[in-house]
Amino acid sequence: MSDWRQARTARLWLDEPVEGDADALFAIHSDPASWRHFPSGLVTDPAAGATMVGASRRRFERDGLAYWSVRDADGGPAVGRGGCMVPDEALGIDGGGRGWWNLYYRFDQRVLGRGYAAEMGRAALDAAHEVAPERPVLAFLLEHNVASRRTAEKVGLRLVWRGPDDGNPDPDAVRLVFLDREPDDLFVAEVASEGWDAERNVC
Template sequence: MLPPLPGLPPSPQALGPAERLTERLWLRAPREQDLAALHEFHADPATHRYNPAGCLHALSDMQAELDRWLLHWQHHGFGYWLVCRRDQPEQVLGVGGVMRKRIDDRQAMNLHFRFHPQAWGQGYAAETACAALALAFEQLHEAEVLSVVRPANQPARRTLERAGLRLIGAWGDVPGQAASLIYEMNEACYLEQREAGACCRMPERAGR
């Protein structure tokens, strides 16, 4: 798989589930050799500030997580992407995308993203989320996409809302703590927003 070449149009492009280009990002399927880059930011406590389970200190824990992702890719043909800039394809900014996951006693399509602290505040999570929604609804023809977020995680909640997801309920997945929040986007809502030209509309960013 080759990195995106200079001169490619800036509009989002679907290159199949394993690779996708957005305005600024190259989203690709993970590989075994990505372990060290993934562990670098998953072991940083800042990236798990709102996660009751904490960060993945041990490399073996990250290996187990990567193995689950790779197995999902093998079984389903899609899954979480590694996120890189198109102009710096060798640098991993984070991970994001959709995977099948059990949420509140049902099998669902889960939208997830986690980024290196150095990549925060630049709209990469929203850009990745929008690409994941396009994959889910336009290529995989899913009925709905869910995302689970801790109630205190305001940055992630704003990202989900910017991408068009709406809060539909809560899930007591962490014993003894406040319930996580469940956000949802269904196919009808996605298509309605797309037709209106409002789907995943990004605010202008300085230095774009």
């Protein structure tokens, strides 16, 4: 099996986060422009960057795959964060559940429009399918985030659920769930009914 702590695509370096990425990750997630479709998701705690680094590293150790720091130059600063990760909640109370891979992508506003999210997303699906193919890959989106929806479609996911976004301060917000395989109705209904931490899971 491949070591997915580092991976390459045509233009991107996908790396297990390191402490030096914390400031760049915080800057990306604390930029209001990154959250125009979900303003309440804005990250404001300066310690959040270090938390992201630690969360990814723990999950790489546990699951063999987690969110990468995305670079567009070898050794360059992180210009995004993304990949597939198993949310702790997906494993159940005792940690013994099958879980699923959550596909996530968020990038520095200065690199939007280059197709980086889809390029990284394809690599993330390849990684997830190799590491634990029995786990479905899901992406949680907000319907009015058209660019995010297009990315999910470009990497091969398809819409399997549409409904209210419980817990969103915007009462009119609609959540979409995209999946990489034929849906299990019970599974999708369970996933769609849960509330998820915006920073980690909603694209």
